[in-house]
Amino acid sequence: MGLRRNSLKIFKEKDRISDIEPRKVGVLMNLHVISRVISQLSIRKATDPDAEEFMRKQFIYALSGGRDSQHIVAQGTKIEVRSDLEPDVLEMMKDYNKMKEDFLLSPTPDETHLGIIDAAEVGCHHPKLPSIATPSALSLHGKSGLCQICPREYHSTTHLSRGVMNPFRCWRRGHRSGEFGFIYRITLGLENRKWKIMSNVGEANHQVFASNNFLAGLQYEKNRDRFEKPVPSFHPLEDSLSRQMMVSIHINSDAEIILDEIDEIKTLLPSQLLVSRHIDLKESIKQDGDFENLPTQLKELILLIHETWTTIAPSTDSQGIIGLAIVQQGCDEIADIIRPHLRELPFSNFLEDDCDFDSLNPESLKDLIIHNSGNKAKLAICIKLDPIMDIGGALHRL
């Protein structure tokens, strides 16, 4: 496993080098807390119903004083060997690999070491799996593991309108137990003509939706003042939406209404052979920089979320953001403004087609990703975070 960068250092660096309002750092710190809660939960809860037995055995093993199931000479780790001993070490490694393969092919129902558990047993559906001889569950982990390719392979099968929130079936990304999924909604709005992350007065702008056990862990961290402002409120998440990890950036602005009304007037006037000089208001809104500023701020925020999640996610194999979508209704112009900027992001290959708000599937997703503030126009950027977790949880990090 690679070493993780110090996450606090990352936040401090970002604080220093760019124009970040405190609430942005707060959002990123809150993601850190969410990740920690997931890690804590993963010690005890399985990501998949089929993994229950494995988790219990591993838990008992850990309670009994065993080391974690991934403790092995990591692939790619260099071992310093004296030159005269090299032939012996090489011979030993050959024997070791042979032994590992033999264990992999033999039934070992009571063993929890990932090196001798078949990858298929953990639900891996990697397209190249059948072609690999004796793939172990351990080989899925790491930067050269099989799990690196799956997000690209399955990205095209997901769209917010299709109702497929999570296309994966394995223990690492599938989350069929529904215990680790969450939706974290943050709200961007205008303050003094600048786009900022709103405060959470009324506890409606920033909310986290998750399972009961997850919420209990979040509340526990909140009681210990681990959350930064804007501190989100917590609400239960229904089972059908509990398999993915998502951040939703709700863009909330009165300018949406103004634009909406102007659009209506604009369509009416020409048919009446009338002209109004107030139509230029729309252009002046643009020129005042409100919507010019938005894409930049949004892009910066999304990039920060990507970098943060890559660093502090429950697994070091996390690829950060593996899905991005604009969900809107009546905000075509704004979406048009934003889209090119999103295409500049390094993970733009994960950008999905726009999704109409009314087409969201399931319907219950609507109230989660956008706060129902009464605006007719609705706009949110849905960010799907890589839900990958290490099999066996975060025992090895304790």
Add this chain to the structure above:
Amino acid sequence: MSTQQWYHRLYEKPLVIVRFTIQKAIQWIQAISQIQWNRLYLQCFFLLLILIVFIGGQTRSIRGPFVGQSIVWLFLSISLMYPTGYFFSGRFAKDGRWATFLGAITGLFMFIYTLLAFRAFTLEELVHFDQPIHFFGSITIGLISLWAGVLTGQMNTPAWMGDGLFHQHIRPKMKNNKMHLIHWGLDGEITIIKPSKINMKWNEQEKKIKLLGHPLTEYAPIFFNQRGDSGDLTPAITPLTDFFTELPPIWNHIMSKHLEALKRGHERICWLHLLQISIPYSPTSLSYRREIFDSQSNRLNVVLPWKDSLETRVQVTWPMPKNNWRFDYPTNGQQPALWTALGQSPPKREKLLEIEEETIESILPRLAQNDRTIASSHLLRSLTHLFLILREHIDSGHSTQAELCRRSIREISQWFKTLNTQETMIPGDDKKSFEITLDHWSVWIDTSFIQPPTVFLRLHDALTDLISNQDKAEHLQVNAVITGLISSCTSAVIETASQRPQEAIGSVEEDWSDLGSWQDVNINRRSTMLVGIWKMLLILSLYQNPEEVAL
């Protein structure tokens, strides 16, 4: 002044006088009831009666009361009064009201016969001529028969005689040595009795010795050293036993029930001191060695009847019970231990003793103020039962198990104190909570020693399921606190389990002391796991019947 007020003042004063008179009369009757006749005095009084009757009744110049005595009346009076005296012997001798009544009647008859002896009047003048003179004689025979019955009844039983011996020979020594009795009532109230107030009464029907209306088994001898508004209190059973052994063996035999009752009282108070004082107020002391525990002092409130104040705070030093709980109370595993030790019948659901409420208000005041008294009491009961079983294991002599139990007591004691600020975790009085009985703890503890990881996992799952099922917004805080508990217990065990002593077997750094550190790691790990088990089980019992959790 209105008419109503005038009438009110008119009868108010007489009413006050009447009330005062009645109250004083009641107090006087109660005081009289404590009067006991000394056996010797009774016998002498009887002898005097006989002498006066025969002297007075046999004066030749007058018709005596026994002349022309009808055999039927004679038989009736003897057969009625003798059994009465026999069966109520104890009442006549021990209860001052009855004794006073008998003494007054007898005194009256003695007075009459004395006057007859001095020929102050004749019987014809005393008794109406229409009634036979021998009727008076029958009554006299009846009275003598009554006395004969009293003197041959319960007064001859050893226990009754033991009362007299106790008062004559033991009580003076107690007085000289400032030895008092402590009474620990069924309600948990503690009173100190001066030696001058010790009046034993053997009750033949109940086969018990009673003192001030309570069985003697509720008392124990103490040394009480009063210092101003406080004092020191230490047990005195050993010196008291020495007083008994100094007496002749036959007297010891007669007073055996008294000594046995006081010894049982001492043992009972050992348990009550442990359950009502030590465990709630200094629970860590249960992990101490016996000799250290025996020298520990605690403070408690006692009633001193000779003082005006309601209660006095004194310092008590009391030893641990000699035997373990299940030896002394083998059949009471399903009842709260404190109730059993006090002698209370099993409680109805949610019923608390006043002393339990007071204890919670004292040790967990914030929980009591926030209407969490019932659940807190259940928690304290469960904790008490846990500590009793753990202490049993400490005393069993098995070194590793004893050490694990000792550590458990210390850790749980520290943790219990922190619950005062966690009112979120403790359910309110309007919700149902449970307690873990001794029998149930016994099963859990035995299984935990054999398979700790399995039990840990079982409880972990039970609590996690509890969180999953509590999905309303009002449960969020409770769920958070329980999650915190699970996380801390789990992390503690895993972090302890991941420690390794230097694995240097066979290497040049091999050191025999590593064996000790290996064992220490093992004990640390097991101890942490057991503590986690006890904590989780205690908290689970607040929400769910722990008997429903399969082991």
